[in-house]
Amino acid sequence: MRIERVRAVPTVSGFFFDDQRAIKRGATQDGFGYRGEPVTAGFDSIRQAGEALTVELELSDGTIAVGDCAAVQYSGAGGRDPLFRAEPYRDVVTGPVADELVGRDPAAFADTAAAIEALPASLSDGDSLHTAVRYGVSQALLDAAATARRTTRTDVLADALGTTPATEPVPVFGQSGDARRENAEKMLLKEVPVLPHGLFNSVEKLGPDGGRLREYLSWLADRVEELGSPGYHPRFHVDVYGLVGELFGPPYDRPELAEYFAELRAAAAPYPLQIEGPMDAGSRAEQIRAMATLRDGLAAAGVDVDLVADEWCNTAADVRAFVDAGAADVVQIKTPDLGGIQHSGAAVSYCDGSDTRAYLGGSCNETAISARACAHVALATDAAQVLAKPGMGFDEGYMIVTNEMRRTLARRRQAARGHAHDRLTQPTLTDRR
Missing domain, CATH: 3.30.390.10 (Enolase-like, N-terminal domain)
Structure with a gap:
């Protein structure tokens, strides 16, 4: 062929x-x-x-x-x-x-x-x-x-x-767009593993003192209890587009930052919380230093909030730099920015053995075809989470990515059963005689 x-x-x-x-x-x-x-x-x-x-x-x-x-x-x-x-x-x-x-x-x-x-x-x-x-x-x-x-x-x-594929669907991360309450409730009803992104991309949305994000997380934690079934325990993931850095400014290991993140942690409790893009420092080197400083400051203060690298973490080389520096708990591997899809897979694999988890992300501005392809990257590398995409309506992207993984796993299980059956039915040396 x-x-x-x-x-x-x-x-x-x-x-x-x-x-x-x-x-x-x-x-x-x-x-x-x-x-x-x-x-x-x-x-x-x-x-x-x-x-x-x-x-x-x-x-x-x-x-x-x-x-x-x-x-x-x-x-x-x-x-x-x-x-x-x-x-x-x-x-x-x-x-x-x-x-x-x-x-x-x-x-x-x-x-x-x-x-x-x-x-x-x-x-x-x-x-x-x-x-x-x-x-x-x-x-x-x-x-x-x-x-x-x-x-x-x-x-x-x-x-x-050279990876071993996942045997279960990779946890899907839903993104709400500006309909951050309505779409979050949809996610809770469907028991999405990671949610809701939130799109806090302006000071108005975050609140002049960051209070609106704190209120939102408290509301979200209450709604999990009201809408979720017993045993449903999602991870909260919100993107703040560098605005925490604009509100507080450096240095990022000072008590005011730790206190604010502790308030966010308390609002989200008892659910795990990760904050994406806390600041945009203007260059990769500066961003790594700022993220590492904030991460160390939160650890020293005993604040259990994970930081997600996004800004200035675009290429495979960027991912390696953030991981090597210990600058984030999670790195977003933004698939369109890495070029060939094999680079996204290699970037996920690079996180193996480190204390940084791989979030196979991307963009709401992709297509159903690229989203389905990325579902295979997530499965092939057993990523920590994968973005529901494309679009900002949530339901469609969640359906596309989830169903692609489920269909693929069903095919792989069927193929494995077939191979096992073939081995069991192969004639022995005595049979051949």
């Missing part, structure tokens, strides 16, 4: 691109949009429709393998690649990328994915081919390899990474 053709189709993503810098500078919401001028290069408005680019690989047996090039909601921020537009990259995929792929054996996932990573920077605006393009093409290559090998994408990735 070989790859015969490559097609690229501009499509839509599951949410929007937002200019994070403009929002942090106080852009005013106007209904679902924002008033004001964008400040990040490439944006025409502060909020604009998300885009994707579907990549189709036609194999010599007529089957089609698919992947979606997609980028995160806050493109161009925190060291990420610039805003992704589908149309300019259509010719890149059907030209140089196709030239690299046509004629190759689709079963050779690792080798072919590496060849795409090596394509020259001249095809993109950055130091290498745009992460969104590498992300989508690698998804299609993974799909093609699973088809050629007649196995699951989980098994292809596990083979490439």
Whole structure:
């Protein structure tokens, strides 16, 4: 079998691109949009429709393998690649990328994915081919390899990474969007393992003294008791988009910070609490120092709140740097920002043996196709948690990721039973005589 053709189709993503810098500078919401001028290069408005680019690989047996090039909601921020537009990259995929792929054996996932990573920077605006393009093409290559090998994408990735796949679904993390109460209640009714993200991306939402977040966590803990069944014990995970740093400022090991986090811990009790992106220090090195300082300060004060790295933790090298420095309890591996999907798997594996857990994240601005591909990364590496995506409605993304994992595990169990049956029914040496 070989790859015969490559097609690229501009499509839509599951949410929007937002200019994070403009929002942090106080852009005013106007209904679902924002008033004001964008400040990040490439944006025409502060909020604009998300885009994707579907990549189709036609194999010599007529089957089609698919992947979606997609980028995160806050493109161009925190060291990420610039805003992704589908149309300019259509010719890149059907030209140089196709030239690299046509004629190759689709079963050779690792080798072919590496060849795409090596394509020259001249095809993109950055130091290498745009992460969104590498992300989508690698998804299609993974799909093609699973088809050629007649196995699951989980098994292809596990083979490439040398990992042992999970035997149960990876805990799913639901994100609420701005409907942080209604969607959280949906999550509680469905007993989602990790919730609710919360989208605390402005001082107004967090509260001028951080009090609104404290009140929200207290409300959420009460609603678990009211809506959840006995034995349901979720983990709380909220994203504050660097705003704790803006409210308190450095140094991050002083008593005021520890006291505030202790208040959040008490509000969330008895449920575990992790806070994503407590500050945005302006560079990777500064962010690592700030996160490590806060983490050490909380540990010294006996405050049991886990810190999640997001800002400035974009590439595989970034993940390694945060893990090596002990700067976070959890690192978000933001799949579109790592390029080829194999890098996300390798980043999860890098956390093994450390005291940092791997959260396989991504973006609400992805697609159903990329979300399903990421479910296989989570299973192949047995990540600590995986994001429900795309979109901000919660239900759809939770369904897509959860069902993909359950179907895959059912296939793998059936295959394992078949192999065991084959071994049991093989004739012995005496039988052959």
